[in-house]
Amino acid sequence: xxxxxxxxxxxxxxxxxxxxxxxxxxxxxxxxGFCVIFVGIFAVCCLxxxxxxxxxxxxxxxxxxxxxxxxxxxxxxxxxYRQIWGYDLFRSGYRVTLIxxxxxxxxxxxxxxxxxxxxxxxxxxxxxxxxGMILFTMFFNGGxxxxxxLIRNLGIHNTLWAxxxxxxxxxxxxxxxKNFVRITVSESLEEAAKIDGANDLRILFSxxxxxxxPAIATMIVFxxxxxxxxxxxxxxYVSSRRLWPLMLVLRELVVEDTSMVSPVSQMLTAESxxxxxxxxxxxxxxxxxxxxxxxxFMQRYFVKGISLGSVKE
Amino acid sequence: MDSVTExxxxxxxxFVYFWTNRYLYLLxxxxxxxxxxxxxxxxxxxxxxxxxxxxxxxxxxxxxxxxDNFRHLFGLADFYRVFGNSLMLxxxxxxxxxxxxxxxxLAINEIPFLKYKRAxxxxxxxxxxxxxxxxxxxxxxxxxxxxxxxxLVIRNFGGExxxxxxxxxxxxxxxxxxxxxxxxxxxxxxxxxxxTSINQELYEAATIDGASRLQRIRYVTLPGIKxxxxxxxxxxxxxxxxxxxxQIFVIQNNSNLQVSxxxxxxxxxxxxxxxxxxxxxxxGMFSSSVGFILLLTANKxxxxxxxxxxx
Numbered sequence: 001x002x003x004x005x006x007x008x009x010x011x012x013x014x015x016x017x018x019x020x021x022x023x024x025x026x027x028x029x030x031x032x033g034f035c036v037i038f039v040g041i042f043a044v045c046c047l048x049x050x051x052x053x054x055x056x057x058x059x060x061x062x063x064x065x066x067x068x069x070x071x072x073x074x075x076x077x078x079x080x081y082r083q084i085w086g087y088d089l090f091r092s093g094y095r096v097t098l099i100x101x102x103x104x105x106x107x108x109x110x111x112x113x114x115x116x117x118x119x120x121x122x123x124x125x126x127x128x129x130x131x132g133m134i135l136f137t138m139f140f141n142g143g144x145x146x147x148x149x150l151i152r153n154l155g156i157h158n159t160l161w162a163x164x165x166x167x168x169x170x171x172x173x174x175x176x177x178k179n180f181v182r183i184t185v186s187e188s189l190e191e192a193a194k195i196d197g198a199n200d201l202r203i204l205f206s207x208x209x210x211x212x213x214p215a216i217a218t219m220i221v222f223x224x225x226x227x228x229x230x231x232x233x234x235x236x237y238v239s240s241r242r243l244w245p246l247m248l249v250l251r252e253l254v255v256e257d258t259s260m261v262s263p264v265s266q267m268l269t270a271e272s273x274x275x276x277x278x279x280x281x282x283x284x285x286x287x288x289x290x291x292x293x294x295x296x297f298m299q300r301y302f303v304k305g306i307s308l309g310s311v312k313e
Numbered sequence: 314m315d316s317v318t319e320x321x322x323x324x325x326x327x328f329v330y331f332w333t334n335r336y337l338y339l340l341x342x343x344x345x346x347x348x349x350x351x352x353x354x355x356x357x358x359x360x361x362x363x364x365x366x367x368x369x370x371x372x373x374x375x376x377x378x379x380x381d382n383f384r385h386l387f388g389l390a391d392f393y394r395v396f397g398n399s400l401m402l403x404x405x406x407x408x409x410x411x412x413x414x415x416x417x418x419l420a421i422n423e424i425p426f427l428k429y430k431r432a433x434x435x436x437x438x439x440x441x442x443x444x445x446x447x448x449x450x451x452x453x454x455x456x457x458x459x460x461x462x463x464x465l466v467i468r469n470f471g472g473e474x475x476x477x478x479x480x481x482x483x484x485x486x487x488x489x490x491x492x493x494x495x496x497x498x499x500x501x502x503x504x505x506x507x508x509t510s511i512n513q514e515l516y517e518a519a520t521i522d523g524a525s526r527l528q529r530i531r532y533v534t535l536p537g538i539k540x541x542x543x544x545x546x547x548x549x550x551x552x553x554x555x556x557x558x559x560q561i562f563v564i565q566n567n568s569n570l571q572v573s574x575x576x577x578x579x580x581x582x583x584x585x586x587x588x589x590x591x592x593x594x595x596x597g598m599f600s601s602s603v604g605f606i607l608l609l610t611a612n613k614x615x616x617x618x619x620x621x622x623x624x
Contacts, residue, residue: 250450
């Protein structure tokens with residue numbers, strides 16, 4: 001029976017034809033063509049704003065004034081960069097952001113790692129309760145005002161801690177990390193270490209952590225980007241300009257300051273060489289530069305981290 | 314007698330269990346403390362919605378006012394406008410922005426040239442990593458009526474410059490487009506991961522049955538990623554009340570406030586700008602409760618329809 005019902009060409013032992021050799025109809029080609037064009041246009045749209053900002057930031061004052069529609073500068077000048085870097089608040093914002101990004105990311109990744117490990121043990125008593133407690137925070141929270149009161153009451157208002165602690169352990173990241181630990185760490189490996197007399201702490205730091213490198217890299221990326229980009233915490237919890245992170249400084253420069261008064265124009269009276277527009281674009285470029293610089297290296301990690309970690313329990 | 318020893322035994326056993334796993338519990342302590350302090354204490358803090366909160370008196374010491382804050386809130390015309398704005402924007406986002414990453418990931422998956430595909434992916438993930446301040450800054454400057462390049466082009470063609478961000482009619486469009494620009498590419502990662510996990514034999518079987526590419530998408534890929542779509546849809550419904558402070562706040566200004574004021578920015582203005590903490594907390598409590606109820610309802614409906622829910 002079975003010999004008859006399976007056509008010879010499809011028999012298991014016959015080598016499978018490569019997918020590309022499958023005959024495609026006109027419709028298939030049309031679909032492929034459409035996808036290539038659609039994705040291509042979308043991808044280019046993602047990049048255009050960056051390119052425009054980048055080119056304009058290198059334009060000289062005269063060149064921009066002569067033709068504000070010009071996109072590609074005839075010669076690249078660093079005037080706008082020199083001027084924006086000469087702005088004290090911008091430099092201090094850069095420093096604050098660097099500190100909270102490095103410190104916050106280190107703390108966050110450490111806490112995520114040590115918390116995800118016990119939570120990944122299916123048989124640990126009380127684990128379900130803690131997981132429930134963490135999950136619930138993803139769907140209900142106290143919101144802005146009670147958080148503000150909390151930060152005030154903790155006495156960390158107007159300190160760098162107010163920029164580091166809120167959002168330090170994200171429930172979503174913790175769940176990704178926990179799933180990742182469960183997938184990558186085999187119990188037999190831990191058993192072997194246990195027989196060798198290692199306790200859970202030793203196992204975590206000398207056996208498990210080395211296996212978690214991709215997950216840790218993913219978490220470093222996510223948290224660093226979060227700390228670098230966040231301005232909400234600073235708006236709520238920090239009032240002294242000395243502690244302003246870069247994003248608040250940038251907001252004042254490029255979003256709020258559309259009336260052409262205050263910081264930008266003050267800079268202009270001091271050394272009136274760049275156009276406020278090119279100056280703003282330069283500020284944007286300096287702000288996103290670190291992210292653009294590490295982006296090519298982090299891509300393979302975050303894609304893998306998200307894909308593996310988002311597997312449901 | 315027996316039951317006493319049994320109890321003692323059980324206590325001993327749980328102590329032994331606890332002691333053998335003491336390091337695991339120790340590792341959990343910071344996490345539990347963190348979630349209590351930074352998530353559950355603020356939830357308790359919501360009681361100020363029923364109080365007349367003053368910093369000098371603290372949460373405990375402030376006098377109860379019952380439902381006064383809620384009564385005041387529900388009698389306010391502003392509240393209905395903000396509620397409408399929040400719902401409208403979220404609804405549009407659900408209808409317009411939610412399907413785009415699905416379409417985009419299906420399209421990415423069909424691209425036959427591997428290098429092209431990789432390059433495109435690298436480009437579409439990038440905007441996710443850019444701060445809303447930067448995106449807002451680019452928007453404000455490109456759309457500016459006096460020096461934005463778009464208005465310069467309009468003026469060059471003899472048109473009247475448009476103050477895009479200052480007009481209510483353009484605000485929602487700008488919010489939606491910038492949301493898609495920043496997030497759509499990123500959201501394809503999860504869908505693409507789901508597509509990769511679909512059994513390849515299904516595609517082969519479909520091809521042998523003479524299915525075209527479009528039919529394979531329709532009958533193999535889409536059903537394969539359906540559970541993922543549903544979970545993300547449920548989460549999106551649970552977030553209908555959240556419009557994202559960071560995005561809205563950077564493109565908001567006095568001239569578009571009529572449509573751009575949403576719960577988050579309204580709470581900020583009431584609480585941190587005007588210092589009406591109790592009233593602002595009332596607004597916050599209202600929006601998070603409605604959001605939570607929406608999520609529970611959507612989850613229930615999904616389960617009734619035979620789908621896997623979030624919980």
